[in-house]
Amino acid sequence: DIQMTQSPSSLSASVGDRVTITCRASQSISSYLNWYQQKPGKAPKLLIYAASSLQSGVPSRFSGSGSGTDFTLTISSLQPEDFATYYCQQSYSTPPAFGQGTKLEIK
Amino acid sequence: EVQLVESGGGLVQPGGSLRLSCAASGFTFSSYEMNWVRQAPGKGLEWVSYISSSGSTIYYADSVKGRFTISRDNAKNSLYLQMNSLRAEDTAVYYCARIEFWSGYHAFDYWGQGTLVTVSS
Numbered sequence: 001d002i003q004m005t006q007s008p009s010s011l012s013a014s015v016g017d018r019v020t021i022t023c024r025a026s027q028s029i030s031s032y033l034n035w036y037q038q039k040p041g042k043a044p045k046l047l048i049y050a051a052s053s054l055q056s057g058v059p060s061r062f063s064g065s066g067s068g069t070d071f072t073l074t075i076s077s078l079q080p081e082d083f084a085t086y087y088c089q090q091s092y093s094t095p096p097a098f099g100q101g102t103k104l105e106i107k
Numbered sequence: 108e109v110q111l112v113e114s115g116g117g118l119v120q121p122g123g124s125l126r127l128s129c130a131a132s133g134f135t136f137s138s139y140e141m142n143w144v145r146q147a148p149g150k151g152l153e154w155v156s157y158i159s160s161s162g163s164t165i166y167y168a169d170s171v172k173g174r175f176t177i178s179r180d181n182a183k184n185s186l187y188l189q190m191n192s193l194r195a196e197d198t199a200v201y202y203c204a205r206i207e208f209w210s211g212y213h214a215f216d217y218w219g220q221g222t223l224v225t226v227s228s
Contacts, residue, residue: 034214036152043202043218044152050212087152091213094166096142098152 002026002090006099012107017078021102023071023088032092035064035073038101039084047086048073078104109133109217111203116222123193123226129186129203129219137161137181140206142215143188145199145224155201156188171197193226200224 003026013019023033031051036044046055048064051071061076075082083106088099115127127143143155156177157166165177176189186203200221207216 032212036215038152043220044215045218046214046216049209049214049216053209053212055214055216089152089214094157095168096154096157098154101151 001095002029002093002097004088004090004097004099006086006088006102008102009100010103010105012105013078014107015078015080019075019078019104021073021086021088021104023066023073023099025069025071025090025092028068029090029092031067032090033064033066033071034089034091035062036087036089037082037084038087044087049091080106109205111205111217111219113201113203113219113222116201116224118225118227119193120228121194121226124189124191125193125224127188127190127201127222127224129188131184131186131203131205134205136179136184141179141186142204142206143177143186144202144204144215144218145197146202146221147196147199150199153199157206158186190224193224195226198224198226 005024007022033051035048038044047058052064063074085101085103087101110132112130119125142157145155158177174192178187200223202221203219204215205217206213
């Protein structure tokens with residue numbers, strides 16, 4: 001099974017900051033990488049699919065990059081509504097594993 | 108508007124059974140592959156099971172194989188998860204999630220609000 005590892009596990013930042021979250025796969029997954037945002041008590045929301053494609057309706061301050069084993073999610077200018085937990089997920093093979101999550105908190 | 112609404116969660120004793128349902132609306136349910144994903148309290152997301160649009164192909168996580176059964180009724184626009192031999196470690200919020208495809212890539216594009224399953228004596 002493919003393992004997904006995110007870093008950091010938690011991150012403190014301020015409104016307006018540029019933030020980058022990293023996800024690493026235990027083997028190459030090409031561009032089969034998705035990113036989700038989850039707020040407390042809510043279901044996850046798809047942000048990015050295929051490593052860099054923005055899901056419909058997601059603000060353009062979110063972007064994704066990478067291929068193979070190393071991927072990043074970047075938020076160009078943090079907004080108050082962006083403070084949440086972010087998960088990466090590989091869709092290359094079954095089981096579709098998630099990273100452990102990165103909690104983005106207000107500094 | 109796409110909607111997925113889970114139901115059937117609750118408190119159950121270890122070794123007991125529970126059947127979760129997910130009612131779908133706002134899209135052609137019979138055309139979409141579906142999944143169950145769970146989240147233990149304060150923990151991350153864990154994929155549980157997959158079912159193809161026709162129901163002919165099914166996969167399970169090793170942690171639930173032999174105990175859980177996924178099924179669907181396309182005439183009723185509904186997804187199910189029969190959970191038997193429940194353990195304390197099955198305690199979680201259970202989400203149903205739809206798969207969408209884009210040029211060979213796929214992701215969970217819509218999720219239900221979740222239903223809480225608590226396994227405790």
